[in-house]
Amino acid sequence: MINESKSYTSGQESVTNSTWLIYILKEWIGMVYHCPDYVGYFLCVSLIILFFPHLLWFIICVFCNICLHIYKRKNGLDDDFSNKLWDNGRLMVSRIISMYGKLWHGYEVHGIEKIAEGPALIVYYHGATSVDYHFFVCNLYIQTGRVSYSVVERALRLIPGLQLYLKLLTAVYGGREQCVEILKKGNLLGVAPGGARESFFSDENYGILWGNRKGFAQVAIDAKVPIIPLFTQNIREGCRTLGTTWFIRWLNERFQLPLAPVYGGFPVKLRTYIGDPIPYDPNITVTELVEKTKIAIEALRDRHQKLPGNILKALLERFDKHQKDD
Structure with missing residues (x-):
């Protein structure tokens, strides 16, 4: 903390030529006052580049x-989101999110015609963030009018200022029974089996980190619905985590905390690819269905993602007019 009684006028560099943020940064990292100002500016620019896109998304x-x-207030609505009057609100939000995806990431979705009428479980690879899945859900609604329910982390309920947004985009916090019920009613449901672990500890090689999680496959079998694999190109280049560093890995192993700092938000090219549905098979086991789904997502990854991922190349793809075939 800066001592309020400290004099800034005797034998110390004046802060009148530097912003308060630069001064605080210098104090925080213990820089001596005669350090050139351009170092402070460099730090500010670096922090803005690394963290401002996250703030912008929020x-x-x-x-x-x-x-x-x-x-909601203008139309006198309650929280019954099955009310058709909510459709315009959902479309409004979908267009805002879709516009952001198009402007910042040149977002595209390919293979949306593979999502047939009727219920299905959408299984996707979880990048450092799930912003691509938000773009997909909104584009799906704009193009087809279909709503996709989404299994999300329970911790999201604690974030202020997002609750109505999450409810309208039909976030699901419940367990297996609720998911089965949603699918049996004819809806789409999206889930990332890797969850936070895959988000924080996968890397630019796009390894699928599902561990022993098989619940999604059991849900698909119980609801008798197909599984639709989904993968987004360059999602790991948009945001990176420090989950592969030795210190973060040590913390996770020592305290079992699935947590790692995320940085980036770079305006890389994002393309979501939808794979061929894996039809419901009454004779398949849960383990076999998990493996089959994993292979399908890896196939999408290997076909559409250059490995290992590279941030600069992903940025340059914004200017590449020759997209890959679906």
Whole structure:
């Protein structure tokens, strides 16, 4: 902390030529006052590049939440999201999110015609963030009018300013029984079996980290629905984590904390590819279905993702007009 009684006028560098943020950064990292100002500016620019896109995404989600509250009050709606009057609000939010995806990432979705009428379980690879899945859900609604329920981390319920947004995009916090019920009613449901572990500890080689998680396969079998694999090109280049560093791995092993710092938000090219559905088979076992789904997502990855991923190449793909075949 900066001591308020400290004099800034005697024998010390004046801060009048530097912003308060630069001064605090210098204090924080213990820099001597005669350190050139350009170092402080470099630190500021670096922090903005690494963390501002995350803040921007959060601001957009909060903005959508505010718009929904205004829409809700203007139309006298309650939280019954089956009410058709909510459709315009859902479309409004979908267009805002879709516009952000198009402007910042040149987002595209390929193979949406593979999602046939009727229920299905959508299984996707979880990048450092799931922003690509948000883009997919919104584009799906814009193009087909279909709503996809989404299994999300329970911790998201604690984040203020997002609750109406999450409810309208049909976030699911429940367990296996709720998921089966949603599918039996004819809905789509999206899930990332790797969850937080895959998000934090996978890397630019896009390894699938599902561990022993088989619940999604049991849900598909119980609900008698097909599984649709989904993979987004360059999602690991958009955001990176420090989960592969020895210190973060040590913390995770020592305290069992599935947590790692995330940085980036780079405007890389993002393309979501939808694979061929894996049809319901009454004779398949849970273990076999898990392996079959994993192979399908790895096939999408190997076909559409250059390994290992490279941030610069992913950025340059924004200017590449020759996209890969579906």
